[in-house]
Amino acid sequence: MSTIQNFDQLINSLHKRQIHKKVAVVCPHDPHTEYVITRSLREGIAEFLLFTTTEHLTYVERIKMLFPEQVEIRLATDGDDAARLGVTAVREGEAGVLMKGTLNTDNLLRAVLDKQHGLLPPGKTLSHLTVAQLPGYNKVLFFSDVAVIPRPTLEQYQAILDYDLKICRHLGIEEPRVALIHCTEKTNEKFPHTVSYAALKQQAIEGRYGKTYIDGPMDVKTACDHHSAEVKGISSPVTGQADLLIFPNIEAGNTFYKTVSLFGQADMAGILTGTLAPVVVSSRADSNESKYYSLILACICE
Amino acid sequence: MSTIQNFDQLINSLHKRQIHKKVAVVCPHDPHTEYVITRSLREGIAEFLLFTTTEHLTYVERIKMLFPEQVEIRLATDGDDAARLGVTAVREGEAGVLMKGTLNTDNLLRAVLDKQHGLLPPGKTLSHLTVAQLPGYNKVLFFSDVAVIPRPTLEQYQAILDYDLKICRHLGIEEPRVALIHCTEKTNEKFPHTVSYAALKQQAIEGRYGKTYIDGPMDVKTACDHHSAEVKGISSPVTGQADLLIFPNIEAGNTFYKTVSLFGQADMAGILTGTLAPVVVSSRADSNESKYYSLILACICE
Numbered sequence A, B: 001m002s003t004i005q006n007f008d009q010l011i012n013s014l015h016k017r018q019i020h021k022k023v024a025v026v027c028p029h030d031p032h033t034e035y036v037i038t039r040s041l042r043e044g045i046a047e048f049l050l051f052t053t054t055e056h057l058t059y060v061e062r063i064k065m066l067f068p069e070q071v072e073i074r075l076a077t078d079g080d081d082a083a084r085l086g087v088t089a090v091r092e093g094e095a096g097v098l099m100k101g102t103l104n105t106d107n108l109l110r111a112v113l114d115k116q117h118g119l120l121p122p123g124k125t126l127s128h129l130t131v132a133q134l135p136g137y138n139k140v141l142f143f144s145d146v147a148v149i150p151r152p153t154l155e156q157y158q159a160i161l162d163y164d165l166k167i168c169r170h171l172g173i174e175e176p177r178v179a180l181i182h183c184t185e186k187t188n189e190k191f192p193h194t195v196s197y198a199a200l201k202q203q204a205i206e207g208r209y210g211k212t213y214i215d216g217p218m219d220v221k222t223a224c225d226h227h228s229a230e231v232k233g234i235s236s237p238v239t240g241q242a243d244l245l246i247f248p249n250i251e252a253g254n255t256f257y258k259t260v261s262l263f264g265q266a267d268m269a270g271i272l273t274g275t276l277a278p279v280v281v282s283s284r285a286d287s288n289e290s291k292y293y294s295l296i297l298a299c300i301c302e
Helices: A007-016 A031-042 A054-066 A079-091 A105-113 A154-170 A192-205 A220-224 A226-231 A250-263 A288-300 B007-016 B031-042 B054-066 B079-091 B105-113 B154-170 B192-205 B220-224 B226-231 B250-263 B288-300
Strands: A021-026 A046-053 A071-076 A097-100 A127-133 A141-144 A177-181 A213-218 A244-246 A267-273 B021-026 B046-053 B071-076 B097-100 B127-133 B141-144 B177-181 B213-218 B244-246 B267-273
Touching (some): A007 A267, A021 A031, A097 A288, A141 A154, A192 A213, A250 B250, B021 B031, B021 B079, B046 B054, B046 B079, B054 B071, B071 B079, B079 B105, B097 B105, B097 B288, B127 B154, B154 B192, B177 B220, B192 B213, B250 B267, B267 B288
Parallel strands (some): A021 A046, A021 A097, A046 A071, B021 B046, B046 B071
Antiparallel strands (some): B127 B267
């Protein structure tokens, strides 16, 4: 399988692989979530288990009326109960993906992170992976972490790399090119993240991450633009053609995410990683398209 | 004077105000610096004092040949000496702007930051201001700090605000709208920058910064896009129409800078602030246009 260049190819890949998962949705009580569900049903890419409350039952029944065979509704006492029930459905293998509706992200995460009944196996790290389709970049661009880990430790960077590289390879990128992002090009005690980066690069050389190119610190332009790298006199298998950007902290990651969305006309998909199954927790400000692509990404990931 | 919407208006404003400064350039030994100098000379916006070394004299003399009246060449023993001489010319009022050529930024900064003979008055904080002209945004966008202060303290944020607000107002923005950028909207001990932000907002209410609206923490989309702010249910005189973005750390600032440059087709200008006179230290990867706009910005600032 060749590299994914855009989201249409991602959707095609889902069809070709004949993946057809059941998705547990917690509180599908808004037009955006409804859009994602009904579009997925129309395109035949998934089935749904909808967790709702009595007061929103009428809203959710409209969806079921259109696709009675592919949609099942389950009643919860409130939003938190819906979250617990959704998580349990995924834990017990009834559903292969968990998706957030109108519930607050923190409330969903409480159920996901519950030590006894949640979705994060012991010893696993919760993180987040975003994929962007950017006009002007010749392939989709993966990046972490824009949403979960404020300031990754070396161990957390390792976990992020493990998750992200697995997904990149699953999507056909055999030797992912990973740029460790910073404003400096030098390892510098003044910037502790760059010290972790040096350790990650050494581990990569020792084979810790399999077939991959890991390089940095370097800035976003050096990572994604050959000309900028040339001007700086930097050249590696990563510069100008990164598949995956690892950001030093959540502020930088989130800034990239919001900036390519607003000023770069990017379409985006995002999922939580480290969990037993992919979890979709789109932000309220994400477009309907982005929410749909997030579900596609969640469905295609193992 | 009305708000500046793009760099053409900035150039016009320079002409209207009949500003004509002398610019000290350290090591103008590359085609990019030469472009900025000759374009400025052709457009009659500045005169130049060029600090060079014997080995590059022939290169620099080509510039003087074209504009013998507006260009003066001074010989230095090496790059560091050229930096010291350039700084001295600004200190002693011979030149009103300092500009870096091919010299390494660190070497220029050493001369700028020299306690006895440099350009940073005692008690002042060195920082950096960028201005971007972004397709899709209806005015130029100011932001700090993408280059100098890794993780501003409260005192450093105060200094940055003082410098940036002064420049915004000088350029005609009477009540600058300032967004304090973060991935969260809440003040949270887990993110120490947001605690500083709360203090800055309180100071603004108490009048510390004059006429201005300061709000945050908020993300880049909330700051620059009305629709995103609406979806999040946030509304203030800042949301969707920020003039100035203050980034929590240099990694986030630099990521914004590189991302709007690469994926947002932004034109940009940048200067050091806090110094006796504006200093232009463009990055090697900046376009010729950006380098030229940086000089314009430096010339127009007091």
